[in-house]
Amino acid sequence: MRFKDITLFTHKLTEMKDFYKKVLELHINSEDKSHFSVQIGSTTLVFKQSESSSEPVYHFAVNIPENKMEEAKSWIASKVELNTEKDSDEAFFESWNAHAIYFEDRSGNIVEFIARHNLNNAVEHRFSSGDFICISELGIVVEDVIPFVRKLNEWGLPNWKEDNEGLTPVGDEHGLFITVKEGRRWFFTKKAAEFYPCEVTIEGMGQFSVERKDSKTFITSVQHDGKTNH
Template identity: 40%
Template sequence: MIIEKLALHTANAVSLMPFYAEMLGLPVVSSEQGRFTVQAGWSELTFLELEQPPNEKHYYHFAFTIPENKLAEAKRWIEELVPIGTEAGQDISYSESWDSHSVYFEDPAGNILELIARHTMNNATDDSFDPKQHILCISEIGVPTGKVPSAVDQLAALGLMTYKTRNESFNPVGDDNGLMMVVETGRRWHFTDKTAECFPVRVTVQGVGELYLSENEHGLLIQNID
């Protein structure tokens, strides 16, 4: 599953752009009042300003794929810029079933970012880690919902199938290139103290189109807006 574009809400786009454009070094595609877009490999990441109640700060979890042999270098780079997440005294996550290593950190808006090196992918490089070249794509977006099985069924109807094993509370959909992490609302995100909450998101998937994902009393609502 190729995530071509991802659009997220933020309370203040102006204050967030320097983090992505200057600290992370992602090229700016466009910038205008209330929104900006940066290039992350083959994916575009957009933040849209939206007035939010003080008790409803929107935050998301998403991941950037990096070359499978560059996790150590990427970790050294990012921990010079921001604190990285820890869990049980560890600051690197390893998934045996996915054969991947990850580090986690947050942006100034509280979004949970992940750099993931997937060892199943043939993307190793001998070059020194450079975020402009080696942030290869957006490969995950968290999709919290109160009704995981229903959400997974809706995505399957669009041709987006379960990755690995179907689960009632945690059910990734897609493949190594890109995943929607369909998780039960209230589940704690790894390497943080934050729980998964439902906030609207737009994601453009190659071959499927632009999807607007939101939550209502019936669970996940998926609108194809192409």
């Protein structure tokens, strides 16, 4: 699964644009008073101004070359403070065969750089933002994980790991919905997971909207005529 486009919401549009342009050194693809977009490898990331008084916080991960974690860590640590977990600023997920680091942007979104050693994407040059491969994870907060995962399975998206009531990843190492139970603590933070809406376009599958109604998180397929299929 590959994310072509991801749209998130922010209450700090100007500060976020400055962060993604100057700190992460990304080109601004488009912008106006209500949005801006940047290119993260093969994924277009759009931030829209939040229309409510809420302060949305998301989690997403960026794939980097599997041999560049040390350089990427040094590169980002010179710009922002890394998050820590048990006095460590780096994680190794043995069952995923991946190293990861975490930091936050101006809206408090939990951004992860992850080097997946199962993927054949090593490079030999010095690391830069041009080496971002794609956004490979997007956190989706739900009240009940397994029923939502079954819905994703119905859309043709397989589990990446076994069902777990707290967190179940769905997709593959190029693109994963990190399906998380509401209130669960985000790894490498003290923040409890809360739902905020988002939109995604998946290569070969189309556009999807993730929303909440009557305290239930649901995903819909958006047709070109603007209608939705539940």
